[in-house]
Amino acid sequence: MPQHKISAIKAREIIDCRGTPTVQVDVWVDGVLRGRADVPSGRSTGSYEAYELRDGGTRYGGFGVQKAVANVNAIIADALTGKDVTEQRSIDRDMVALDGTPNKSHLGANAILGVSLAVARAAAATLDLPLYRYLNSEAHVLPVPMMNLINGGKLSSNDLCFQEFIMMPVGAASFSEALRMTAEINAILRPMTAERYGKLAINVGDEGGVVPPIVDVREALDLLCEAVARSGYAEHIVYAFDCAATHLYDKATSRYSFEGRSLTRDEVIRFFEKLVSEYPIVSIEDPLQEDDFEGFAEITRALRGIQIIGDDLFVTNKDRLAQGLVSNSANSVLWKVNQIGTLTEAMETATMAFRNGYGVCVSERSGETEDPMIADLVVALNGGQIKTGAPVRSERTAKYNRLLQIEEELGSAATYAGRAFRRPV
Ligand code: PGA
Ligand code: ZN
Numbered sequence: 001m002p003q004h005k006i007s008a009i010k011a012r013e014i015i016d017c018r019g020t021p022t023v024q025v026d027v028w029v030d031g032v033l034r035g036r037a038d039v040p041s042g043r044s045t046g047s048y049e050a051y052e053l054r055d056g057g058t059r060y061g062g063f064g065v066q067k068a069v070a071n072v073n074a075i076i077a078d079a080l081t082g083k084d085v086t087e088q089r090s091i092d093r094d095m096v097a098l099d100g101t102p103n104k105s106h107l108g109a110n111a112i113l114g115v116s117l118a119v120a121r122a123a124a125a126t127l128d129l130p131l132y133r134y135l136n137s138e139a140h141v142l143p144v145p146m147m148n149l150i151n152g153g154k155l156s157s158n159d160l161c162f163q164e165f166i167m168m169p170v171g172a173a174s175f176s177e178a179l180r181m182t183a184e185i186n187a188i189l190r191p192m193t194a195e196r197y198g199k200l201a202i203n204v205g206d207e208g209g210v211v212p213p214i215v216d217v218r219e220a221l222d223l224l225c226e227a228v229a230r231s232g233y234a235e236h237i238v239y240a241f242d243c244a245a246t247h248l249y250d251k252a253t254s255r256y257s258f259e260g261r262s263l264t265r266d267e268v269i270r271f272f273e274k275l276v277s278e279y280p281i282v283s284i285e286d287p288l289q290e291d292d293f294e295g296f297a298e299i300t301r302a303l304r305g306i307q308i309i310g311d312d313l314f315v316t317n318k319d320r321l322a323q324g325l326v327s328n329s330a331n332s333v334l335w336k337v338n339q340i341g342t343l344t345e346a347m348e349t350a351t352m353a354f355r356n357g358y359g360v361c362v363s364e365r366s367g368e369t370e371d372p373m374i375a376d377l378v379v380a381l382n383g384g385q386i387k388t389g390a391p392v393r394s395e396r397t398a399k400y401n402r403l404l405q406i407e408e409e410l411g412s413a414a415t416y417a418g419r420a421f422r423r424p425v
Contacts, residue, residue, distance in 0.1 A: 003084060003086075004029050004030060004084055004085045004086060004123070004126045004127075005029065005030055005081075005082055005083070005084065005085070006027060006028065006029060006080055006081055006082065006083050006084075006085050006119070006122075007028045007029060007030055007031050007081065008026075008027075008028035008077065008081065009025065009026070009027055009028070009072060009073070009076060009077040009080060009081065009115060009118075010025070010026045010028075010072075010073060010077070011023055011024065011025045011026075011068070011069040011072035011073055011111070011114060011115075012024050012026075012069060013064065013065050013066060013069050014038065014369065016038075016040070016041055016367040016368060016369050016395075017206075017367060017368050017369065017393065017395040018043075018206070018366075018367050020041065020060070020063050020367055021060050021063055021064050021065045022038060022039050022040070022041055022065060022110065022367070022369065023038070023039045023065050023068050023069060023072070023110045023111060023113075023114040024036065024037070024038045024039070024114065024369075025037055025039075025072060025114035025115050025117070025118040026118060027085065027115070027118040027119050027121070027122035028122075029085045029122050029123075029125075029126045030126075034085070034121070034122035034123075034125040034126050035085075035118040035119065035120070035121030035122025035123070035124075035125055036118055036121065037114055037117035037118040037120075037121055037371060037373060038114070038369040038370075038371035038373075039110045039113050039114045039117075039338060040336075040337075040338055040364065040365035040367055040368050040369065040371075041110070041338065041365055041366075041367035042336070042338070042339075042365040042366055042367065043154055043155065043206065043365075043366045043367060044153060044154040044155060044163060044244045044247055044366065045312075046246060046290050046311065046312030046313075046315045046339070047246075047290060047312070048290065048312075048315045048317060048320060049103075049109075049315045049338075049339045049340075050103050050104045050109030050113075050315075050338070050339060050340055050341040051101075051103045051104050051105035051108060051109050052108065052109055052110050052338075053065065053067055053068040053071070053105070053107070053108025053109070053110055053111060054067075055067050065108075065110060067108065068107075068108040068110045068111040068114075069111070071107045071108060071111040072111045072114060072115055075098065075107060076095060076098065076107065076111065076112070076115050079094055079095075079098055080094065080095075080115070080119075085119055085122050085123045085126055086123045086126070086127070088116075088119060088120055088123065088343060088344060089344050091115075091116070091119050092116050092342035092343060092344035092345065093344070095107070095112045095115060095116065095342065096112070096342065096345075099112060104341045109338060109340075109341035110338070112341045112342060113337060113338050113341050113342065113343075116337075116341070116342040116343045116344070117337065117343060117373055120134070120135065120343050121373070130376065130406070130409060131373070131376035131377075131380070132376040132377070132379040132380040132406060135347075135376070135377070135380035136380045136381070136382070138382065139379045139380050139381075139382060140379075140382065140410055140413050140414060140415055141379065141382040141383070141384055141414075141415050141416075141417050141424045141425060142174070142175035142379065142403060142406070142407050142410075142414050142415065142416045142417065143175070143362065143378045143379070143383055143384055143385050143386040143403070143417055143421070144168050144169065144170055144178065144384065144385050144386075144416075144417050144418065144421040145168070145169070145175070145178055145179060145182060145386055145388070145391075145400065145403075146166045146168050146240055146283070146361070146385055146386065146387040147166060147167050147168070147169075147182045147186070147389075147390060147391065148164040148165065148166050148207045148208070148209050148242070148387065148389050148390055149165060149166070149167060149182075149185070149186055149189055149209045149210065149224060149227075149390050150164075150165035150189075150209045150210055150211075150212065150214075150220050150223065150224055151163070151164065151165075151204070151205025151206065151207055151208075151209035151210070151211050152164070152165070152205075152211075152214075152220070153244050153247060153248075154244065154247055154366075155205045155206040155207055155366050156205035156206070156209075156211040157203070157205070157211055158211045158212060158213050158214065159213070159214075159215050159260075160212075160214055160215065160217070160220055161215075161217070161243070161248055161257065161258050161259055161260075162217060162220075162241050162242065162243045162244070163242045163243065163244040163247075164207065164209070164240075164241060164242035164244075164285075164387070165209070165220050165221065165224055165239075165241060166239065166240040166241060166242070166283075166387070167182065167185065167224060167228060167237050167238075167239055167240075168237065168238050168239070168240055168282065168283070168385075168421070169181045169182055169233070169236055169237055170236065170237070170238050170282075170418050170419045170421060171233075171235060171236025171237070171418065171419070172236055172416065172418070173416065174407065174414070174416045175403055175404070175407045175414070175416050176404055176407055178416065179391065179400055179403075179404065181231070181233050181236065181237075182391055183391045184231055184233075185227050185228055185231045185233065185237075186227075186390060186391055186392070188227045188230050188231055189210065189223070189224065189227035190202050190210060192223070192226065192227055192230075193210045193212050193223065196212070196223070197212040197213055197214070198213075200213075201213060204390070204392060204393065206366040206367075207364070207366055207389035207390060207393075207396065208389045208390030208391070208392040208393040208396050209389070209390045215259055215260055216259055217258075217259060217275070218275075218278075221239065221279055224239070225239075225279070237280075238280045238281070238282045238283075239279055239280060239281045239282070240281065240282060240283035240284065240285070240307075241281070241283075241284050241285065241287075242285040242286060242309075242311065242387070243284065243285065243286050243287050244285075244286050244311070244312070245268070245286050245287055245288050245289050246286060246289045246290040246312040248289075249288075249289035256268050256288075256289075258271060265288060265292065265295050265298075268287065268288060268299075269287075269295075269298060269299050269302050272284060272287055272299065272302075272303060273302055273303065276303055276306055281306065282306060282307060283306065283307035283308075283309060283332075283361075284299075284303070284306060284307070284308055284309070285308075285309035285310075285311050285334060285361075286309070286310065286311045286312055286313065287299055287308065288313075289312075290312035290313050290315075292313075293313070293323060293324060293327050293329045294327065294329070296308065296310060296313060296324065296327075296329035296330045297327045297328045297329045300328060300329065300330055300331055301328070307331060307332050307359060307422050308330040308331050308332065309330060309332040309333070309334050309359075309361055310324060310329065310330040310332070310333055310334065311334035311336075311363070313329065313330060314330070314333050314334070314349075315336075315339040315340070316333065316334070316335055316336050316337070316339040316340040316345075316346050316349050317339065317340055317345075317349065318345065318348055318349045318352055321333060321349055321352055321353060321358075322352070325352075325356050325358075330358070331357070331358055331359065331422075332353070332358055332359035332360065332361055332422060333349060333350070333353045333358055333359070333360050333361070334361050334363050334387075335349065335350055335360050335361060335362045335363060335381070335383070336363050336364075336365060337374075337377070338365060347381075350381050350383070357423075359384070359385070359421070359422035359423065360381060360383045360384075360385075361383070361385045361386070361387060362374055362377055362378035362381065362383045362385070362386045362387070363386070363387040363388070364387060364388040364389055364396070364399065368388075368389075368395040368396070369395055370394055370395055370398045371398070372398040372399045372401070372402035374386065374388065374399055375388075375398075375399045375400075375402035375403045375406065376402065376406070378403075379403070379406050382424055382425045383424070384417035384420065384421040384422065384423070384424030384425075385417065385421040385422070386399070386403075388400065
């Protein structure tokens, strides 16, 4: 007999931070509402991600999720009602089987993920545990926040080729100190940017960073470095990018568009070799396009000691990671639960990464809600690093603020990942 039975599952359509519909799911246990979770959504997506089911038609410009909601309320709820809410693996496996497609295109990964996450939360609440503790009794690592303070690419209104210019306060003594440093640096960066590039430059991009009209990568880095220097925290800060190079790549010519110039793969690798020799850069995400496992192996070798993260390359998918492990492509995985569609599968990908010496960087999507779930997940994984935007806009700060609560709850058991962000335990 199950001890804590799922008595109802109910989904609804809500909107995310861009005003685009997404799925929210409630899970009831023994007649009590115990867990609620929202599904995030990307804009700069990889081709191999699980399928996000949208309604089409004219309502919400075709982006409605009423079909996904109906799939939860009818098909998934029917199948899972009566199951023990703590049986996460079996619940996720059942949904994968019920869907029956390799990319969850029948029920929609957004339908399945909403249930998967709400079940985890409901189980934790039923057992009276914080989510990170329910998922891992050894959870204790607070992540380095990878703060995307300058936005470019698909997440902005400027012509900067790279999507995210990130600073990492690895030298802080704690997560709360790291957060304070970044908020202080952002407060210096904003007026500096306005002074140099005009007031429109400090409108914010999808992840809360400023959007100066810059094309040259070094110019953006210099701006960031100067704000850091003025803050007095320079010795504690290192830098990272998300290049999202899939979106800079032209399949027809096999060339990349960097800073308005057309580069071959080899030229891209040389570009980064030079850049990392000039700046304290420690991490580069998607420097090459999503199909180039061989190129990722080459750049990982060439930039020895630098974290190379596969986002569009791996899409949090175990099979794609396995392919990367064979060829030594990249050395870290970007971890986005909605790329794969269940918590169990995402956890398996993280385990596979850690076991093989790869890092795991937990990440927001550009389309988020106020749900702070990934804060608990990064601590549950002892992941050591989280990308969740600038320290502004509530859908971003919700995650940072939840991490502050977790740090307080853990007290002296908390360890800040700091410079060991890629291998924190
Ligand atoms: P996305 O962007 O959520 O729009 O995919 C973030 C990223 O590429 O890391
Ligand atoms: Zn990315």
